Amino acid sequence: MKYLCLVYLEEQRLHAVPDSECVACGVGLRTSGLLIAAEALQPVDTATTVRVRNGRVSITDGPFAETKEQLAGFYLIEARDLNDAIQVASKIPPAREGSVEVRPVRELTP
Amino acid sequence: MTATDPVHETVNAVYLSDSRRVLATLIRLLGDFDVAEEALHDAFRAALEQWPRDGVPANPRAWLVSAGRFKAIDSMRRRARFDALDDVGDKADIAVDDPAAWADEESVEDDRLRLIFTCCHPALSPDAQVALTLREVCGLTTEEIAQAFLTPAPTLAQRIVRAKAKIRVARIPYQVPTHADLPERLETVLRVIYLVFNEGYTASSGASVTRHDLSAEAIRLGRLLVELLPEPEAQGLLALMLLHESRRTARTSMSGELVRLDDQDRSLWDRGQIAEGTRIIERALSSGRVGPYTIQAAIAAVHAEAPTAAETDWAEIVGLYDVLSRGDSSPVIELNRAVAVAMRDGPEAGLHLIDAILERGDLLDYRLAHAARADLCRRLGRTADALASYKRALALTRQEPERRFLERRLAELDA
Numbered sequence: 001m002k003y004l005c006l007v008y009l010e011e012q013r014l015h016a017v018p019d020s021e022c023v024a025c026g027v028g029l030r031t032s033g034l035l036i037a038a039e040a041l042q043p044v045d046t047a048t049t050v051r052v053r054n055g056r057v058s059i060t061d062g063p064f065a066e067t068k069e070q071l072a073g074f075y076l077i078e079a080r081d082l083n084d085a086i087q088v089a090s091k092i093p094p095a096r097e098g099s100v101e102v103r104p105v106r107e108l109t110p
Numbered sequence: 111m112t113a114t115d116p117v118h119e120t121v122n123a124v125y126l127s128d129s130r131r132v133l134a135t136l137i138r139l140l141g142d143f144d145v146a147e148e149a150l151h152d153a154f155r156a157a158l159e160q161w162p163r164d165g166v167p168a169n170p171r172a173w174l175v176s177a178g179r180f181k182a183i184d185s186m187r188r189r190a191r192f193d194a195l196d197d198v199g200d201k202a203d204i205a206v207d208d209p210a211a212w213a214d215e216e217s218v219e220d221d222r223l224r225l226i227f228t229c230c231h232p233a234l235s236p237d238a239q240v241a242l243t244l245r246e247v248c249g250l251t252t253e254e255i256a257q258a259f260l261t262p263a264p265t266l267a268q269r270i271v272r273a274k275a276k277i278r279v280a281r282i283p284y285q286v287p288t289h290a291d292l293p294e295r296l297e298t299v300l301r302v303i304y305l306v307f308n309e310g311y312t313a314s315s316g317a318s319v320t321r322h323d324l325s326a327e328a329i330r331l332g333r334l335l336v337e338l339l340p341e342p343e344a345q346g347l348l349a350l351m352l353l354h355e356s357r358r359t360a361r362t363s364m365s366g367e368l369v370r371l372d373d374q375d376r377s378l379w380d381r382g383q384i385a386e387g388t389r390i391i392e393r394a395l396s397s398g399r400v401g402p403y404t405i406q407a408a409i410a411a412v413h414a415e416a417p418t419a420a421e422t423d424w425a426e427i428v429g430l431y432d433v434l435s436r437g438d439s440s441p442v443i444e445l446n447r448a449v450a451v452a453m454r455d456g457p458e459a460g461l462h463l464i465d466a467i468l469e470r471g472d473l474l475d476y477r478l479a480h481a482a483r484a485d486l487c488r489r490l491g492r493t494a495d496a497l498a499s500y501k502r503a504l505a506l507t508r509q510e511p512e513r514r515f516l517e518r519r520l521a522e523l524d525a
Contacts, residue, residue: 001281081283082233083291104280 002036002105003085004076008069009098014043017093022073025093029077034088040073069098076105117162124170125154130249132174134221138284139175140182143246143274153178171218223286223338230299231282238273239302245270248327258324259309296339300347300403303331307351311358312509325355345394346404352387353410356380368511372419384414405434424454441472445479457486477506481516488523497523
């Protein structure tokens with residue numbers, strides 16, 4: 001089963017964990033076959049939100065909600081169950097600076 | 111009809127004693143709470159039909175698990191539109207089903223622990239943990255739980271549906287936590303049980319001081335947990351609940367008013383529960399791993415041992431609060447310690463400590479902090495301060511007998 005681990009950090013903590021540590025974490029997870037994909041994201045002020053309403057594309061600056069923590073990166077992992085996914089999430093380095101939201105992936109029905 | 115009555119009684123008795131065990135095993139075998147619940151009901155329906163005709167099986171529990179499992183697989187296959195021929199084959203298959211694979215004592219007892227830990231999984235909200243535990247582990251109906259928590263039944267039903275959906279969709283596994291996770295996960299289970307107990311013991315709102323059924327349910331849960339997993343803190347919690355419970359009759363007057371600990375008629379305390387609680391604490395203490403529940407139980411035991419309020423060993427109680435706050439310092443523990451200090455050293459010393467907590471900005475909305483402060487001011491003759499604090503406590507309380515108690519105090523002071 002796939003889980004998406006969403007890493008949230010406060011703006012000023014975005015670089016609190018050295019990149020090298022995050023790279024090492026990703027390599028470790030990939031070697032043990034748990035990792036499907038992982039990326040870090042640019043800060044939220046580089047974000048653009050796209051909506052389509054009544055067939056018209058609307059583009060706005062940034063994310064809709066003003067929150068203290070922002071999405072800083074993600075890990076898409078393969079885990080047997082939620083307990084295993086939590087195990088993995090707790091080893092993601094930024095978990096000690098911000099938070100990691102663990103979401104089960106929904107398989108689309110074609 | 112008369113001939114079948116003893117069998118009906120047997121089925122009822124088995125339902126009371128074993129339905130939760132059967133459910134716990136069915137959840138493991140079928141992998142889904144809702145499917146298992148339906149299977150449980152089908153199994154008991156089958157028992158009502160077949161036992162009067164074929165006799166009560168030697169191992170009713172194994173029979174029920176087997177019947178429930180068969181019914182569930184049968185209806186799953188029917189839903190999947192398997193044809194009739196397959197059905198015949200399946201029935202033959204079930205007849206030779208080997209109960210030894212799942213019916214041995216150890217795996218069945220483990221199923222009950224699996225059920226407890228799954229219902230109290232930290233990925234579920236605390237409200238959902240409580241509702242699900244009472245529903246699945248204790249077998250209370252949704253209506254009973256709703257009534258006990260003064261929550262509308264549809265809200266509670268929704269809470270349970272969402273929790274089960276999360277277990278299924280996020281795939282919360284049906285297992286006893288690993289050794290490494292156990293202390294933390296056990297803490298959640300103990301918190302759920304204590305919450306249920308407290309809701310029954312000092313109902314946070316409503317017309318009466320206590321709601322007996324919830325406390326009894328929590329004690330039953332505590333006993334089950336100690337039986338399945340004899341960890342010192344599980345024992346500590348059970349002892350704590352028994353010692354509180356021993357004072358139930360003495361806590362309320364005939365007219366339903368709240369009676370404070372020092373005014374209680376100690377001859378009404380349940381000596382059997384006190385003896386049992388004290389025995390369990392000794393066992394927990396001898397483990398050498400002493401946690402907060404065990405220390406709180408030890409404090410309750412000091413009260414229980416005092417023949418009169420005046421003879422309470424307050425020095426011992428303050429000492430125990432010191433140990434408690436070393437492990438887990440919270441403003442509420444500090445408040446309780448302050449009250450014990452007031453009893454040991456006089457109201458002035460206690461008031462000083464309570465004021466320090468409130469000045470820090472802690473417990474400002476906690477009714478018992480203001481009630482305790484009011485009581486100490488009253489004893490010191492500081493009537494204006496006492497009145498102000500009683501009024502603050504009164505504004506914060508949502509419980510009828512407590513409101514009446516505070517109003518009485520206010521009236522006495524005003525006079």
